[in-house]
Amino acid sequence: xxxxxxxxxxxxxxxxxxxxxxxxxxxxxxxxxxxxxxxxxxxxxxxxxxxxxxxxxxxxxxxxxxxxxxxxxxxxxxxxxxxxxxxxxxxxxxxxxxxxxxxxxxxxxxxxxxxxxxxxxxxxxxxxxxxxxxxxxxxxxxxxxxxxxxxxxxxxxxxxxxxxxxxxxxxxxxxxxxxxxxxxxxxxxxxxxxxxxxxxxxxxxxxxxxxxxxxxxxxxxxxxxxxxxxxxxxxxxxxxxxxxxxxxxxxxxxxxxxxxxxxxxxxxxxxxxxxxxxxxxxxxxxxxxx
Ligand SMILES: NC(=O)c1ccc[n+]([C@@H]2O[C@H](COP(=O)([O-])OP(=O)(O)OC[C@H]3O[C@@H](n4cnc5c(N)ncnc54)[C@H](OP(=O)(O)O)[C@@H]3O)[C@@H](O)[C@H]2O)c1
Numbered sequence: 001x002x003x004x005x006x007x008x009x010x011x012x013x014x015x016x017x018x019x020x021x022x023x024x025x026x027x028x029x030x031x032x033x034x035x036x037x038x039x040x041x042x043x044x045x046x047x048x049x050x051x052x053x054x055x056x057x058x059x060x061x062x063x064x065x066x067x068x069x070x071x072x073x074x075x076x077x078x079x080x081x082x083x084x085x086x087x088x089x090x091x092x093x094x095x096x097x098x099x100x101x102x103x104x105x106x107x108x109x110x111x112x113x114x115x116x117x118x119x120x121x122x123x124x125x126x127x128x129x130x131x132x133x134x135x136x137x138x139x140x141x142x143x144x145x146x147x148x149x150x151x152x153x154x155x156x157x158x159x160x161x162x163x164x165x166x167x168x169x170x171x172x173x174x175x176x177x178x179x180x181x182x183x184x185x186x187x188x189x190x191x192x193x194x195x196x197x198x199x200x201x202x203x204x205x206x207x208x209x210x211x212x213x214x215x216x217x218x219x220x221x222x223x224x225x226x227x228x229x230x231x232x233x234x235x236x237x238x239x240x241x242x243x244x245x246x247x248x249x250x251x252x253x254x255x256x257x258x259x260x261x262x263x264x265x266x267x268x269x270x271x272x273x274x275x276x277x278x279x280x281x282x283x284x285x286x287x288x289x290x
Contacts, residue, residue, distance in 0.1 A: 175262055191276075
């Protein structure tokens with residue numbers, strides 16, 4: 001049994017879909033407040049539903065019972081209810097889940113994180129704290145550290161509005177990033193359960209090529225045959241936002257934007273020798289959005 005925590009989210013639902021398509025048994029942790037359409041969609045895939053919350057250890061003990069693998073994608077950054085915070089969910093909730101998995105003798109634990117970044121912010125502290133707990137837990141772990149999901153960071157929610165030829169760029173837009181599709185991250189997560197190369201491993205994930213945000217804009221411009229209106233948020237403004245924000249979530253968003261502005265190039269050659277995943281490029285993504 002594969003328990004997916006975060007199953008109603010973007011990445012978690014794709015992981016459930018892939019596992020179900022492979023004929024693997026899947027259990028999804030959902031909350032009473034989770035979107036009922038998303039829960040119904042999981043049920044239509046044949047996924048078993050477990051009710052619980054990362055803040056409620058006893059619900060995690062029950063969800064882990066009989067599970068051989070746990071894959072956790074959950075985060076409070078975008079999908080939050082009362083009482084949810086980076087501290088209560090992304091840190092303490094994930095620690096609870098690791099402890100529950102250990103107590104239930106789960107044999108594989110796959111955690112979604114992101115690469116270490118040279119910027120201080122609460123979400124990064126939580127991710128690093130969870131990684132440390134997991135690597136010392138005695139569980140057979142895989143920590144996946146993807147960079148930026150193109151479907152999230154190249155979307156209107158974050159100021160990249162391809163349909164209206166407008167792009168908000170964080171920083172100069174000149175530093176290259178290995179944008180990755182969340183669908184490819186889901187493939188790595190599923191493969192990590194059985195692939196011995198992934199056991200007790202920390203794996204950085206990026207897409208097939210690193211492009212600066214301005215190169216991404218040029219790719220879209222070329223495919224759409226029109227110029228984009230590009231607005232920059234200067235790095236200095238992001239630094240000030242991170243320093244002046246009192247809310248850990250706002251500090252974390254500013255921290256992630258600073259990470260974006262500095263860029264991060266991941267060389268995937270070695271990882272692709274160990275996993276057979278065909279990576280989606282920004283150009284593929286841009287073409288699909290035409
Ligand atoms: N976006 C990126 O570019 C990026 C890059 C690198 C890594 N990541 C990581 O990728 C992971 C997946 O991201 P995503 O986009 O799939 O997130 P998402 O769509 O916001 O999904 C978050 C999930 O977490 C669940 N959740 C939140 N609080 C919970 C709680 N207290 N108890 C149980 N479940 C809870 C949500 O459930 P409900 O539906 O019930 O709220 C939802 O299923 C995250 O860990 C994120 O940090 C993201």
